[in-house]
Amino acid sequence: MDATELLIKNNNLCRFNQFSSYYSSSLASFPSQARFFRNGMKIKRKTRSFTLNPKSQFVVDDIGSTSSSLSALELLKTSAADRYTKESSSVLVIGINFRTTPVEIREKLSIPEAQWPQAISELCGLHHIDEAAILSTCNRMEIYVVALSQHRGVKEVTEWMSKKSGVPTSELCRHRFLLYNKDATRHLFEVSSGLDSLVLGEGQILSQVKHVVNSGQGVSGFGRKISGMFKHAITAGKRVRTETSISTGSVSVSSAAVELAQMKLPQSSFANARVLVVGAGKMGKLVIKHLVAKGCTKMVVVNRTEDRVAAIREDFKDVEIVYRSLSEMFTCAADADVVFTCTASDAPLFLKKLVQTLPPASSDIGGRRLFIDISVPRNVESCVSDLETACIYNVDDLKEVVAATQEDRLQKAMEAQGIIWEEVIKFEAWKDSLETVPTIKKLRAYAERIRASELDKCMSKMGNEISKSQKKAIYDLSTGIVNKLLHGPMEHLRCGGTDNRSLGEILENMHALNRIFGLDTETSVLEEKIRSKMEKSQK
Template sequence: MKSGMQLIALGLNHKTAPVAVREKFSLSPEVIRDGLKKLYKYEHLREAVVLSTCNRSEIYAVVRRGSGNVLASFWGDLNNTECSPEFFEQYTYKYEDEDCIEHLLRVTSSLDSLVIGEGQILSQVKHAYAIAQAAGATSTILNLMFNRAIAAGKRVRTETRIAFNAVSVSYAAVELAKGTFGDFSHCSVLLFGAGKMAELTATHLMSQGLKKLYVANRHIERAIQLADKYGGTAVDLNDVFGLLDQVDIIITSTGAPHYVIYKRDMMRVMAVRGDKQLMLIDIAVPRDVEPEVGCLPGVKLFNIDDLEAVVDDNLQERQREAIRAQRIIQEEVDALLERFNYLSMQPVMAQLTDKADFIRERELKRAMRKLPDISEEEYKVMERMTHMIVRKLLRDPMRMVNNTAGTSRERVLKYAIRKLFKLQEESIDE
């Protein structure tokens, strides 16, 4: 890695913060994109990628060594909140350099997920990286790291059985409901939301024999599309609360930034339902259901943090595969660290190559002026010959430069090459 630069990951996840905290730091792609476009305002913050999912909010960054506190400022501005030192100590984690690399690879390999082996996280990391690239917030270091991490995630899923028979959050939600109602053949379920999570939930519900499915969504067209796929009924949002006295289970997974089900509404619903029990499973972050709804008689309310017990029951086999996955991750970390070692020598190597190639082209043009009748084929032979002379002359110096990268000899060799070949000094960031 470039001398003076440091890799840092700052974040919180399902292990360090409850959903009531996580939802406050859930960011939309638009907010992330706007924040990353203003990266230039933060002194010593060189590159950044922001990952925000239902179970984690993280910033991966390249900062000037010793300037890690700049991430706290960027975090606060991005989330439009001021966090105390006590908050960071209680809820967040921070990984540096090699630990940062390993953490990202564990994330892309789904070893750090609520559900080990789940498949969504890899696409979520890809999306986060794409947003950062489009915002101009990444360069050499994070480009290398994220490309390697994404490749490692694919490799883990290909070379291990970590994803075999893996549960998902939506599967866990259905299993939780099944534990209470048993047979779904006499139940009716309302899905609040029509995105990917809702579709996965519908798939699991129908595989368990559900006969009556309702789908409500802000965009009725998407509700109709999902309901038709599974033989269900689409419901307009304005008609939802008139329906709730008929359903047994509500599973919510909208992307709304606010509650979509409030206690005041559910009080009226439960008054109509009488003694009929109602289960609500809220797998959205930010949460869809006001927490006080769970205090109403006859209501059982669960959120995403309550799914851990279901997930744990299905964990043993994937934990064995996780050991194999960790070996792959360590191989990938070592390979990436080796690449980063070479980065510190790349500027001087590039300068030396550029200068040699400039001289080669200049002298070739001079020779061509003295050989006006040379054929195109003869010109290509001469050009290739001069190119190979330069390449072979630089081969040994380049090998030596690579071998000293990251060692105590690096600084001396860089200085000697610059002096011998009169190369330009590196900028302060290098």
């Protein structure tokens, strides 16, 4: 295999036709005596165009040692690794939502909650992704990651999304949004608080953020930074709802769906309309709740099992709720004027060829059956709208309802932003303080190695004439000295919020200790992670 093939194979290195642009920076990282040789001929440093020869060797002349040689390919690996291991890791979000992307694309990218742990594992298997989380709802699909390199992380996640959904990367790039570090944190906190919802202030999203944390428990890729970010988002969401009135009288997607049905049906016929609800999960239960609030006293609920319907029936004892199995769905639809669909099915339940066989709806509503589909992926095939006997609305059509109540909440949202910003500052301080943890560990290990070595020398000189109690006293003495010496530096690396030290001062202390003791914490940690991922992928 020639050098060009090797370069192409290793997708973390520069492409062959870019090698000349990296040539100068590669030399700069080596001693001034460094020289390139090609077939025994010296190549001048200013040379801009040359052909990489598989037999090329890089020679480093080091005073007091014999010359050692590395292949040009190894030099390139070292240079490339050095380039991106000096880049600090970033928290970023790559997502789509109801504002940026139509439902026909969102449904392809939707990931069921049961598949979140597997998706996290797959994402963290990518070369430059260290931690990950998935937030997938009817209105958004957002991937939060800790990336060892921003550019490469975005590229890898976007390609993963494309492969998973079948949506071309060019199409994804048209619709996606990207946010980094503090902006990504603020976005998640706004999402959790209901400020980025279709219905401003809606409460269901906070529950969905909690599900992200619950599903991530025990998943190795749901790491400290990402899990801490989501847990803090829950705190922010709770504060906004407690300290402002943004959620007072707010509507959810489910209640907006019921209001939409009320708007589209003749005013006199809504109370007598025959209603079918397909799905008795969280969304279905909320639809039933809001139907009851609007005066509906009888409905049919189709679900896979009866236990959920029975539990709902207990909550609404004054309402006639009839359970039917999935096998009876089309029979029930034939007798319904309004059909709400809210299941987690990956495929449409109502196909055009089957819906066109249904008899017309009641003449009181004009003979057109109303389908309100709030599922993502959608439960009703889009071409059903071509039928004269059917009328379809999906989650994107709810904006018509939401617009009427949105203006009233904007002032409340301004109040919420102050709370969110306070929580962002707290989280960012905590997250940044984590940078000192590797330094603390390495400094402790460095001191411990010295202590153990000096203790062994002392014990060997004293021989076997000392007692166990004396040995313990000497051991305790060495440990006590190390602990007292480390106490000051350790305190100046910790960010507990109990003193007046700023985060900037703490990070300056970290960098100073790294230089003084030669710990090289950040670079070595990132380099180890990237190299480990590369080695695993090559096995």
